Amino acid sequence: MPERTELRLTPQRTRVLEVLKAAEDHPTAAEVYERVRLAAPGIGSATVYRALALLVETGHALELNLGDGAAARYDANTSRHDHAVCERCGRAADIDHPVPDGMVAEIARRSGFTITGYDLQFRGLCPECQTAGEGNLPGRR
Amino acid sequence: MPERTELRLTPQRTRVLEVLKAAEDHPTAAEVYERVRLAAPGIGSATVYRALALLVETGHALELNLGDGAAARYDANTSRHDHAVCERCGRAADIDHPVPDGMVAEIARRSGFTITGYDLQFRGLCPECQTAGEGNLPGRR
DNA sequence: CAAACATTGAGAACGAGTCTCAGTATCGCG
DNA sequence: CGCGATACTGAGACTCGTTCTCAATGTTTG
Structure with a gap:
């Protein structure tokens, strides 16, 4: 499996990771986006989705599918x-x-x-x- | 516990159930719609979605949420x-x-x-x- | 410094699913 | 049977979460 390990830590990605780590719950991507926007109002949803995918890919976060047809949730507890x-x-x-x-x-x-x-x-x-x-x-x- | 027990067996619903029972795989709602259309070209997608929801509600089918944001799949094996x-x-x-x-x-x-x-x-x-x-x-x- | 490459934000596009609405079928009852 | 009430239908507009496209901007490397 061609595992990607490296990731350039841009301010946007840092914020996404911070939000994830601070989250007590298991936020959906949309919720992460909302929370990141509080700190960085100009950020685009695409950037957040991309960052989440990247974090999952690099092993910094987990993507949870809790069934029910609900959107995927993210968890910094890997x-x-x-x-x-x-x-x-x-x-x-x-x-x-x-x-x-x-x-x-x-x-x-x-x-x-x-x-x-x-x-x-x-x-x-x-x-x-x-x-x-x-x-x-x-x-x- | 089954809230709803009665269901009027219309031709459309019968076809949806037939397709589900005949399916070897686990079709998504969209796939069920496609297959039903072969037999009943005029049917609307809303009708198929409604029929599937009804079948699940009455215990005639299972809805599978196989995660990953993929579409729900249906299974007549309950x-x-x-x-x-x-x-x-x-x-x-x-x-x-x-x-x-x-x-x-x-x-x-x-x-x-x-x-x-x-x-x-x-x-x-x-x-x-x-x-x-x-x-x-x-x-x- | 400059070319090559990565990342970004905005918004368009996408796909699954739902809703609305007017028309049609079916039911219950006199 | 007749008729009003109710359930069901098809079409398509719509919502929502997510992904894609693209031009602009930032970063790396030679």
């Missing part, structure tokens, strides 16, 4: 981890419990695919929503 | 299974190899979530794209 997504409030908890290598190998063997990775999200109710009962969900579609 | 997605051509193969219950229980215990299910997609290269080398990808952007 270590491998999965998520448990609350079906009620949308909160995502980090899960650090990889699928066993043996299972991946077995699936590769059966399917004929060369497996380079996987995305795994658990669905359920977070502890808060379990106790909160059937009341007030926030404005999730 | 039993639990996962997918391996080709990063090159987008094709999805069925994977019938569930995550062990023990692992799910362990994750529930550690995270405090009540886990009701999970979505798992493997990424990689399908057999065809492995042998096809770096040449001719289909019209994937």
Whole structure:
């Protein structure tokens, strides 16, 4: 895999990376763009999208696909981890419990695919929503 | 739990369901639309999208979000299974190899979530794209 | 310094999907 | 059967997130 490692650190890219690192949540590209604009109003969306792609490519960020047809989310925590997504409030908890290598190998063997990775999200109710009962969900579609 | 149970089986909806059931692959909505048009040239895309949403809602089909901003895909096989997605051509193969219950229980215990299910997609290269080398990808952007 | 190359911002273009609207089909009921 | 209420349809305009194009600007290297 022709991994790209080098990246010219322009002011724009620095800001994108800063926003990502400061983010407590897992912002979408559009959200990153919004936040970067606060600090650098003149920046173009194309630049932010390009920067994000570059950061992912160079291993400085992860792109998460949390299903649901939602837009990809970005995460400056580049270590491998999965998520448990609350079906009620949308909160995502980090899960650090990889699928066993043996299972991946077995699936590769059966399917004929060369497996380079996987995305795994658990669905359920977070502890808060379990106790909160059937009341007030926030404005999730 | 199924909010909506009734569904009027119009000719258009019947065709959409037929196409889905006949599909060996996991067509996107746009592909379903194309195929339905072969049999019913006058049909509108809105009708197909509406029919697909309805089929998913009534439990006759599954909607797969295979990540990466790709279009949703539909599957008339409504039993639990996962997918391996080709990063090159987008094709999805069925994977019938569930995550062990023990692992799910362990994750529930550690995270405090009540886990009701999970979505798992493997990424990689399908057999065809492995042998096809770096040449001719289909019209994937 | 100058040519070669990389990066940028603006906005056009794109593709998937949704919405609106007027017309048509179907249903329920007297 | 007749008729009004309701559901469904097709066309196409529209939205939204994202990518592309391109001229301008910045940076590197010889």
